[in-house]
């Protein structure tokens with residue numbers, strides 16, 4: 001069964017001020033990738049907007065009202081985060097694409113889905129827009145899956161930044177595992193290895209901070225030693241991939257050295273977890289990624305990995321050297337998380 005790609009040209013109509021890295025041209029990249037997918041016989045669909053009910057599962061009513069009241073206007077929500085006239089409509093479509101992906105895989109219309117969206121979402125808290133993000137689409141998608149009766153949903157976030165919003169929204173909820181590998185120290189400053197969740201959600205937040213400069217091999221090691229084993233043990237009924245591509249070596253914001261193929265490897269590993277635990281059900285939702293050609297290549301490679309589900313073998317210790325940053329990150333995460341995940 002195929003991979004459904006969700007995208008709409010409307011994602012180009014959210015227009016932060018000129019010069020902003022989260023720019024409308026990112027949609028041109030997504031449209032090109034979706035177009036190629038269709039030409040190769042893949043499924044591509046237009047999203048419907050997320051319902052108010054779906055958004056209110058993870059955001060406060062006052063926050064939603066504030067976004068709504070910014071409709072038709074250009075507003076600065078935080079020093080990095082801006083609306084234009086159509087942003088409220090566009091962010092509802094972004095969340096709707098993520099929800100549409102969940103519905104497609106739960107209804108058996110597709111094996112997996114990829115919501116190619118902007119604006120991104122993982123920095124948005126229940127009541128706060130920040131870091132280029134408005135509605136937290138991945139969180140809306142996870143909450144939608146729970147509302148449809150799923151007992152366990154994993155969100156794995158490989159954006160170069162920590163997804164502070166997603167972590168906060170689900171930190172006390174043991175039904176949602178949140179796993180993030182991110183550059184450290186870095187914006188937004190959240191996501192230390194010691195954050196493990198709260199209350200009955202303790203143990204269901206897994207942070208793997210990684211020193212700047214990490215390569216494909218560092219990330220592969222982190223996934224092989226921490227992300228994949230924990231997610232397998234959690235045994236999710238759905239895997240949501242919060243897929244930022246700003247850890248790419250060409251990215252103007254991130255300080256990592258990933259390649260497009262490296263992202264495909266990570267995506268492939270997460271799809272293998274979905275194959276083992278969730279009848280293959282995985283939904284990718286885009287986050288950051290600000291170099292247009294790097295974004296195009298990374299997205300295309302990740303989609304191909306979702307289709308094949310082929311787990312690529314890591315090529316450790318090649319010319320880029322041993323994955324020392326990955327090793328250090330694994331050691332620190334293991335020291336904290338082995339209390340919750342036996343055998344880690």
Ligand code: Q9C
Pocket residue numbers: 079080120121122123131132133159161187244246287288289
């Ligand atoms: N004000 C995403 O990748 N940079 N957001 C702030 C200091 C904000 C990135 C710099 C970067 C946000 C989804």
Ligand code: ZN
Pocket residue numbers: 159160161244246287288289
């Ligand atoms: Zn990011």
